[in-house]
Amino acid sequence: MPSIPRTTWTAIIGLPIIAATTLHGQDFDGEWPSPTADRWNYGFNQTPGARNVASVFGYTGDLYDFDERDGQFIVAFDTSDLIATGAGPDRYQVDEIEVTVTIASDLPIGYDPTNDDWRTYLPVDDPDAAPDADPGRPVELFTTGFRNGITAQDWAEDTVFSPSGPFGTGLRNAYAADLDLQANPVDVSNSISDRRNPTSLAVGIADDTIPGGDLLEGSVMRFTFTGEDPQVAAWLGSSLDAGRIHFSISSLIEAEQEGGDFFEFYTRENPLVTVGVRSAATLRIAGAILGDCMEPGDLDHDCSISGGDIGILLSRWGTDDPEADLDGSGLVDGADFGFLLSLF
DSSP: OOOOOOHHHHHHHHHOOOOOOOOOOEEEEEESSSSSEEEEOOTOOOSTOOOEEEEEEEOOSSSSSOOOOOOOOEEEETTTTSSSOOOOOOOOOOOOOEEEBBSSOOTTTTTSSSOOOOOGGSSSTTOOOOSSSSSBBBBBEEEEEEEEOOOOOOOOOTSSSSTSSSSSSSOOOOEEEEEOOOOEHHHHHHHHTOOOOOSSSSEEETTTTTTSSSSSTTTTEEEEEEEEEEHHHHHHHHHHHHHHHEEEEOOOTTSSSSSOOOOEEOOTOOOOOOOOOOTTOOOEEEEEEOOOOOOOOOOOOOOOOHHHHHHHHHHHSSSOTTTTOOOOOSSSSSSHHHHHTTOO
């Protein structure tokens, strides 16, 4: 089955997502004041995992062969100390999650708390180019994908950047990603060339800063989202089940030229962080490990039939997934969708 955007499914179905009361097995509300690992994910980083700051920026020139989201920032948290692992990915419900980072240097070119369309990054002579409606460029939070034999379980902050060195596109071992319908990571490092708007987890919102204003050193930037989206829920569930979660922070600021002003963030190795004057990245997750409900149609096992089950069924559309194949035909299709609706 070809990949179909999530917005298309919403238009096809024409149904509201229905909220439901769930039966919680175990609530959690965990806070981590520092990451387990953080890394400036940039090809020319000579001290991976040990640099005091991490900058995020883009590049769309033709002089060098780099990813458009050239400088990225990975922050990883081990969550097993506060959230039990091994319950099964479908049983983790995340009601709220917040990641924060602290800005390490003044940025006087304008703060933008909104997504910018990919067309606004194109050269002005490109027929698809569009003006940017507001000053500045956003900072976005993404999931992290892995490749070239590197996995989430064995990646470390000093893992080699790429099997081919700093040059080349789409090759880095760990990369900023959004999610397809099956919750698989899709590299967003070259989203301008891909001519698409990636779906970030959140856009950074800076404390005490007005849109268009200067960002000052010491300001805290917050990324807040939930597990309401089925694909995000699946990714969160897999991460919490394994006990570690990886985020990638990215921006296309100054993507049209080499050099310029960059967003810089404190890492856990910075001396100001070590002495408690500034903070490295932080994480808060609130939610629950749900009861093990196994009734037909309750695909997210939250002890109720709700919109979340519809999202999961659609993510398995066209497969032979036995749990979503409610009529036992060997194919997840419209008959299973109708059966699920009959359970509401």
